[in-house]
Amino acid sequence: MENKLNNLSNEQISGRPRRVTNEASFTRPRRLILFFSAAALVIFLAAGTLAYAYYELHTPVNKNNIKAVEFVVTKGQGVKEIAWQLADAKLIRSAWWFKVYVWYKNQGSAMQAGKYALGQNFNVPQITEVITGGKVVLNEVKITFPEGFSNKQIITRLSEQGLPQNGELDGENVDDYQVQYKFLSDAPAEVSLEGFLFPDTYIFDRDDKSSAIIKKFLDNFDKKLTPDLREQISRQGKKIYDIIILASIVQQEAIGEEDMPLVSGVFANRLRLGMALESDATINYVTGKKDRQALYGDLKIKSPYNTYLNRGLPPGPISNPGIMAIKAAIFPATTDYLYFLHPLDGPTVFSKTLSEHNQNKAKYLK
Template sequence: MKYSTAEKTFSRKILRLMSTIVAFAVILGIGGILYYYQSIGPVNAQNQDVVVIEIPKGASTLKIAQILKENHLIKNDLSFRILSKLSKAEGKMQAGRYQMNRGMDAASIIDNLIEGSVLRDAAKFTIPEGFELRQIADRLENLGLINREKFMDLANNGDFQYKFLEGIPKGVNRLEGFLFPDTYEISKGATEEEILTKMLDRFDAVFTEDDYKRAEELNMTVQEVITLASIVEREAQLEKERPIISGIFHNRLNRGMLLQSCATVQYVLGERKVNLSLKDINIDSPYNTYKNIGLPPAPIASPGKASLEAALYPSKTDFYYFVVKSDGEHSFSKTYEEHLKAKNGN
């Protein structure tokens, strides 16, 4: 059977059209598959911040997906529902309170919901800014959350792998200053290591890459920044004064002067005396900044975000001295003579 030229031309056009449609469908299919796999990945693989969610009894897969999306734990609720169906998870995900983070992918979230890894008898604890490691341990022990001896042994000798701990050897008070002061929620029965990790994770989230770069600009190690921030935390009662006090300490460090911080001596004494005696300020310790030039060898407390920022971004000032007044504010002086007058209330 012979086809006319017109029929052959029409057939070729149909074939080209069909090929185009098939190619377009393949591209759409590949694109859809790629989008699907991307959308069930972690919202932020680097973000380990804990998120606590509540899945109500009888919640449908749609409702669960909505809760997860509202808490920024999944990227796309439809993709989550498709994955739930494909993994035969529908009807198997359990109600309860869950602790998750945005570094989890959708499959891991589904596994947790199926296993019913709920928070049982959740407990909260708050660590105030300026707490020392020993005070943190005391508080957690008093709350019945830790074995103090095990907690301190892990804090000193645990194998914690964080950028900010690089170069800091294991030993006494290794984590001093790095257990970030905040309010935490944990499940009762959490181990000492889990509690320490949660607090270190929080520090890791607060101390950003920009902070590491800024430390380099100041020609300071991370530990030196935290050490200075911990002194600022202990010396400054008012947030507005922290950058000024930090500026004074930076000035004294640059001039090779003694820091003469009462807070560092109090750390050695193990008590926060309101007034230090001559005997106190002559105590023999590398932490005594009345006798040793420069920063002490390590932090003396856990600084909050404001003190960290003050240490990294001090006020540019001509002050070299400060003394606390009766109302809790400080009087700042440029010269020692002015400082003496301020001390004497003149």
Template sequence: MSDSKFDSEYKERLHKRTEEAGKVRKIVALVLTSLIILLIVGGVSGYFYVKSALEPVDPSDESETTVEIPLGSSTSEIASILKENGIINNELIFRFYTKFKNVTGFQAGEYDFTKAMTIDEILQSLKTGKVMLDPLLRVTIPEGSTVEQIAARYAEHFNFTKEEFLKKIDDEAYVNKLIEEHPALLDEVILDPEIKHPLEGYLFATTYPFFEENPPIDQIVQKMLAQTKEVVLPYMDSLEGNRLSSVHEVITMASLLEKEAPKAESRKRIAGVFYNRLAQDMPLQTDPTVLYAIGEHKDRVLYEDTEVESPFNTYHINGLPIGPISNFNENALDAAVQPIDSENLYFLADQEGNIYYSKTLEEHNKKKAEHISQNSEDKQPEEAKPNDE
């Protein structure tokens, strides 16, 4: 090949490469320019979107809207309530802004907000608990209350009957709705047909403020579930190594301890006994479950009562009852999760409320003879059950 021909072909290839490189540079420049424009447009749009979301809903509207923040409400739930009442523009931005500002410790209560308030003003009110109205009524739900007792107490104060309250909270469709709304607390196990009332044990014992004369039943239930969730869920982190594995089991155990003893330390010691019996596949044989199973309050549980066939009767079944038998105090919950370890398998209480613990049936029967009247008609549970001998 001649040098001139070689030079010609070389120049042609070089020219093509130069043209291709130029096209690539143009494409890259175009893509980069487009990306920059998109980033600028997106950034500007995002800025104005966030800015708009943080501004008052209507700076000229000073009319007050009363908003109730229930006990135990999360930031997400508060954001949803404020959005529903037209107090903020955007739930998501409110939550992000709250996290960014590291604002916590919101107070429950009833507030008067306006659409002209800034998010910072709203947060300040929620943080300081600047409640605008005093509650019209406070209703105290005692520890150890069943849902039937709770229904009766509320019926004394509001314009619905005990039966209407129970009908609402026993409705399967309504309970399914609550399970969807509170998945960390409620489980489908509460819908077992052998459970008397699905929400038994889940309506926490405390004093509840009400800011209207006749709140709907759902509002009352939601208020109580929020309080239960606030108290119970932190204890679930302590279950590692515990024989209980679910919220339902923890609440069930707490309800038994609530009924068995009035003092916190006694509940912890009794919890230790219960866990020892569970470990040896012995029935718990606790009288309050018998009373719940027969649906009757009695000063004395007779032997014939312990024979009732019920998934709640811990003389009839091994293990925990199918569900809670009442609500409970927080120290009963603490005892359920953190019992006092021992080798005891038995306990009994005398008429003064003193509790005696034993490792063996022989020791238990000896203490029973010493501290329990032999003239009573009480049942003799541990003696009567073959698996205790």
């Protein structure tokens, strides 16, 4: 009896560990599954967050909008304020992600005050690079004006850069500057400055008013028209204004600088003989066209600048000539030519008589 009880007791005791072992074997895989599931979830969330962060940081607001806008960082501005300012200007997608990026890169103290040219096609790293690199927009602008540009073309090119600030360049006349610039003294009062805005490359301040811009043009003209050239004009008994009128026509008519003295010689001969200049360039000035040879109907337009209908020089320059055209007007080539034409392809063809000119027209202008 006692042995049976001992055996029963041993069986019960020995059976308990077996049940515990079975439960442990069942629980361990569940814990592993939960662990790896949680780890996978964390990795998934982290990957998603990183992907979203990358999208927010590296995707521009509008990659197709390349127009630059001025963005100003003032002295003492913090990252938070700059971030909200960028967001308000629609230059970044999220102020929060901008702040995170700057914090992560430890560039908060590197932000520099100044004017910057930013666009919606910039992403956050690019914007940060510009501002921390101090790549400020200079308050100066360099503009090139080709020889032969009219005042209208000059005004258009200036306005493309937001100049002048007062927007009144087209209202500037000769009489506003005649006292300061003696070369304007023989120009009629109240005419435009056409012809005297010397073509060149200039550096302007973005805050320049019209008077400051005009002064740079006229200062350059004053320098280029040397005392020797003025003396030559005076010796010939001519006026600077008339020389500039002729030079402006030569500038437009000549194909290249090598043509200018001969073209000027043709016009000088026609003026001496009392013939009309018959310059197609003056017709283009009236019509606004760029025809190498004016249309027949345009030759009948009534205008003081129509040198087919009116003899002598037109009342004013038709462009702003360069120094070579001015020199050609002062020193025209000695020639017997009275006519010239521009073939569709090839150099200028000159003629001494109308008959020869008509033959050349039939030959070269088919």
